[in-house]
Amino acid sequence: MRKILALSFLLFLGLTAFSQAVKDRNVVPVAVTLNQVLRMTITNGGNIEFVFNTIDDYKNGLSADAVASGSANPATSNTFYRTDFSVASSTRWKLTYGAEEATFIGTDLATHTLALNNVGFRITESGTNNFGAAGAAKGTAGAQLYSLPTNNSTEVAALLIYPVDLIEDNDLATDSNAGDAGDNSFTLNWRCGTAEAGATNPMNTVKLIDQQPSPAPDRYIVNVLFDLAID
């Protein structure tokens, strides 16, 4: 009898030792595909034309900032000299720009040239991404955008030959210039013959009327190229 009891006890041990709560598991793979979005859109002012037809035009130039630059045109015509554009990018981006040729070239006679630095621009941002302060080094906190040739949009800059990095990401660790058109919206306020001398990249400081030799009458043109890329 004692042996039977012992056997029963051992059998009970066998029952309890191998029972347990049953759990279950399953695995679901999740994939995230990030496609690159990179687009620049010029919404206004894709073709800028300066027409000099008065002595005052030659003396003071024409610009999109009539009051600030002292140009000859009335302020009501400012918008004729503006280029509006936006950038939509899913990553940090850089906009490179510049004139396609080293000088403006006359359309009536190709030997007629006009120095690029007779034309300049002031850039302004109207989106939520902003340039830093004047003189701020790249990486300075508080701004998503960086522009060396315009001293962070604080100076009028002369037109330069392509390629020049016009707008870059400010290289902040936790904030980027990526965004849509609402974040990255800009205006180039063009001018010609205003002789504004920004410290970083000055325009020709001699007005058209005073230049030696005097520019020959012609229609001078140059293409300004823009290249948007990942920064």
Added chain:
Amino acid sequence: MKKILYILPALFLFLINAQTGISQEWNAARLTILYGSNIPFNFNTLEKIKNGIEIAVGTQIGISMADSNQVGHDLEGFDLNFKSFNGQTEIRGEVYTLPLNRIRVRAVNSLGLGAGTSYGYQDLTTGWTPLFSYTNAAWSDLNWANHQLTISYECGRPAPAGNGSLLGEEPDYYNVEIEFELIPTGPGF
């Protein structure tokens, strides 16, 4: 001595029998993925990259759970937990990586589990995180056809609703595996 020689083989046979034939678990549990066994997030517009993507009905899970009526083990409910599979610490792309918490997961009742508690969207981490709990003291067994949960996923939602958009992140094909665990609960479990 002779008796011992007889008893030992008998004892051995008893133990084998106990392990394989008589032993019964305290319960049965099974997670069944009815659909949504693979979740793709495709960020192909700036709007999606900026505001994130929510897949509200991502995975449909059927819950099967039965009580074995073992003394001292009263099944009364279950917990559903999740974590990244195999301790993966980030969402890995071919070249780049994303933090795990850019993906958030939620479980809600879809069928027959309305008395349960959903914990809302939870960050994906390397540790088990509860998504849904169900308790019913008057337990009746659950089966996948009548007891289902919907798993929702969101990725790249900006703060404060999420953990940050994917704006500025590098283009790549990122992936992570998410592990779900069904755990029985009740006195004795």
